Amino acid sequence: MNPALIVFFVLAALSVIGALSLILQKHPIHSALSLIVVMVSLAGLYLSMGAEFVAAVQIIVYGGAIMVLFVFVIMLLNAGEEEHTDFSKLAKFGGLPLALALTGLLAAAMIHHAGSVPNPANPDALASTSSISMMLFSTFVYPFELTSFLILIAIMGALVLAQREKT
């Protein structure tokens, strides 16, 4: 078997197992740790496709900053083990068939369009740091700036919420 394929399957299995464990773990910290495993194995998948910059940013932003915040909040609230409730009737009778249908639909779509997925001529060149920044600051400059406005609004909202008690 192609060694690159083995790497892919190991990382993919790791991320799926992490995602499952995220849902099934009872303790919030264990769930957060599983989510970190998912993030890091996704970064590994990006790396295996030659997208070094995206992989590093994935770890720095998601694995580092965001998940540290999750863990921090869980620690600060000292959240204990979750209590398990009974499965709701809706989830039992509606959810399972719907989930199976979605899986089937996705699988069918992937098998049907496997041949027609556009294959970039040179993925390494497209994924390099300089080409990503060229795209961000030329072709996609307006969406990029809009996103930063969105983040700015979010920061201001957080500030307002945090300072509400003072006024």
Added chain:
Amino acid sequence: MNAVSSFLAQSGGFWILTMIKIALLLFIVLTVNAYLTWFERKVVALMQSRVGPHRVGPHGLLQPAADGLKFLFKEDVMPGGVDKFVYLLAPFLALTLALASLAVIPFGPNPLPFKFFGHQIDLWITNPDIGLLVLFSITALGVYGVALAGWASNSKYPLLGGLRSSAQMVSYELSMTMSVVGVLLMANSFSLTDIISEQDSSRWGLLGWNIFTLHGGFPQIVGFLCFFISAIAETNRVPFDLPEAESELVAGFHTEYSSFKFAMFFIAEYTSMITVSSLCAILFFGGWNSPFPATPFWQFAHYIPSLILIPFGLWIIYDGVKYETIFGKLILPGIGTAITALGAVLIIFPAVNEYIQGPFWLLSKIFFFLFFYVWARGTLPRLRYDQLMNIGWKLLLPVSIANVIITAGFVLFRGAP
């Protein structure tokens, strides 16, 4: 999957060579770590007019070995009610991440003159195009070791220490990352070897380093100060060692860890000191570039390694023969002779001398910054927690952002060096 298949298609010699390099680097770094504790205790003792460790071996030189043995043979206590998996995971995470960051640090410019099964032997384990980003992503994950250790211990003081340190590390990561952007703008690359070769010192000597950079760009002295202060905070060292403030929190996040698990946190801390010192040397102080220009007038600077090694070796012989034990008869004179002989070899064989220049200057700079760490520990009092947060968010972050903007302007109008 081009990248990964071309990487996996390397021949067996490459894998063996890399394994040997990793083992060698781990051995060297762990030994240096052990002697760093000795060095720190000695220097702090001298600063406080004490003697420091002096019982075990000459000048206390075997103290690290004694400490290591003690760590190994102490009872490994696991406190009751801990989250076992996370409790055991935390020290492993801390140590693994600290050691992994050494993999991308280049220690010398030229590969060794001989080949290993047709593979050239570079003085680094790997040199990715995103070297600096790899280091930052490892630093970003490094918070977990501390935070999880504090949480898993099921005790109040470690929890407070873990909370403090994760808040501190997250805050200082920002200014640390922003302060190197100026360097990246001038080097136009994330690769550490590219950053070093951009700080060419052949004409201007040390004025070509990023911290002065007279031949283009903008001097990064402010960036360096921001980086070094944030890095000290990031490694939880004095004066930013609030996570382990003894008077308030016993020993902070590793209070409940005993025996070798405690040692793992300790080794992780010292390893990240080495990483930060190498980063300071590489990013701002020219890496392996000599501080002297490469003109004929400065040719004598090539003999500086010998000029340091020979007197040092002779002094070890002179000092060693005073001891009546096996140290005086064999070990210390032996080491002294070896060091003196190395200095003599460098004078006799100019090719060897030429090769040793790069690693020599890089290691001297790393050593200087390690000394600086100890120096800061010996002199500065610990900050209060609100002061720490104020420095991080209200001083270092705005200053490093201003540094990025000014550097970007200079690079735009004056051109990169």
